[in-house]
Amino acid sequence: GDSVTQMEGPVTLSEEAFLTINCTYTATGYPSLFWYVQYPGEGLQLLLKATKADDKGSNKGFEATYRKETTSFHLEKGSVQVSDSAVYFCALSDLNTDKLIFGTGTRLQVFP
Amino acid sequence: SQTIHQWPATLVQPVGSPLSLECTVEGTSNPNLYWYRQAAGRGLQLLFYSVGIGQISSEVPQNLSASRPQDRQFILSSKKLLLSDSGFYLCAWETGGQAGELFFGEGSRLTVL
Numbered sequence: 043g044d045s046v047t048q049m050e051g052p053v054t055l056s057e058e059a060f061l062t063i064n065c066t067y068t069a070t071g072y073p074s075l076f077w078y079v080q081y082p083g084e085g086l087q088l089l090l091k092a093t094k095a096d097d098k099g100s101n102k103g104f105e106a107t108y109r110k111e112t113t114s115f116h117l118e119k120g121s122v123q124v125s126d127s128a129v130y131f132c133a134l135s136d137l138n139t140d141k142l143i144f145g146t147g148t149r150l151q152v153f154p
Numbered sequence: 155s156q157t158i159h160q161w162p163a164t165l166v167q168p169v170g171s172p173l174s175l176e177c178t179v180e181g182t183s184n185p186n187l188y189w190y191r192q193a194a195g196r197g198l199q200l201l202f203y204s205v206g207i208g209q210i211s212s213e214v215p216q217n218l219s220a221s222r223p224q225d226r227q228f229i230l231s232s233k234k235l236l237l238s239d240s241g242f243y244l245c246a247w248e249t250g251g252q253a254g255e256l257f258f259g260e261g262s263r264l265t266v267l
Contacts, residue, residue, distance in 0.1 A: 085244050085246075091254065
């Protein structure tokens with residue numbers, strides 16, 4: 043079945059460093075892809091999404107491009123802040139059920 | 155605007171005791187509703203989803219159950235908790251036209267001792 047694989051964390055960075063969190067997926071067809079963020083003690087929030095190949099989702103300085111050739115949706119940010127410290131989840135929308143399938147999450151820790 | 159609330163936020167229960175977690179949504183009608191569990195060191199596991207009143211689909215066999223007595227109310231229950239039920243429970247809703255765009259509640263942290 044469909045699945046999402048994320049890099050294991052934690053990812054530890056200094057403020058203003060470049061961030062990449064890898065995400066690859068396995069799916070039949072071309073599902074919509076999402077990044078969700080979970081700040082400490084809170085529920086998840088949608089960060090960005092892409093609905094078709096070569097689409098780039100962006101929000102709050104974060105970007106991710108839907109790469110059909112490599113079945114990837116890596117999350118990037120040019121300069122992270124301490125406030126970006128959170129757990130980031132990659133997800134896809136199963137075309138048959140419309141339900142979200144989440145990766146295991148990657149914890150990002152940013153230090154000043 | 156739409157809001158979603160869960161309670162209680164934190165719960166400590168002994169093994170074998172019952173459970174009731176409640177989730178309500180405001181500002182929308184006929185939402186799809188979901189219960190997820192986030193266990194320590196693991197990702198999000200879909201437990202139940204509902205497309206309407208009284209309509210519940212279970213994703214994982216377990217000792218939990220869900221009910222939807224009203225359009226915007228979703229309840230997660232157990233008659234007898236197990237240690238393995240500990241985790242962070244998240245309720246979420248989505249509108250029919252935006253598949254995959256979920257709006258999550260604040261979560262309920264359950265510790266079973």
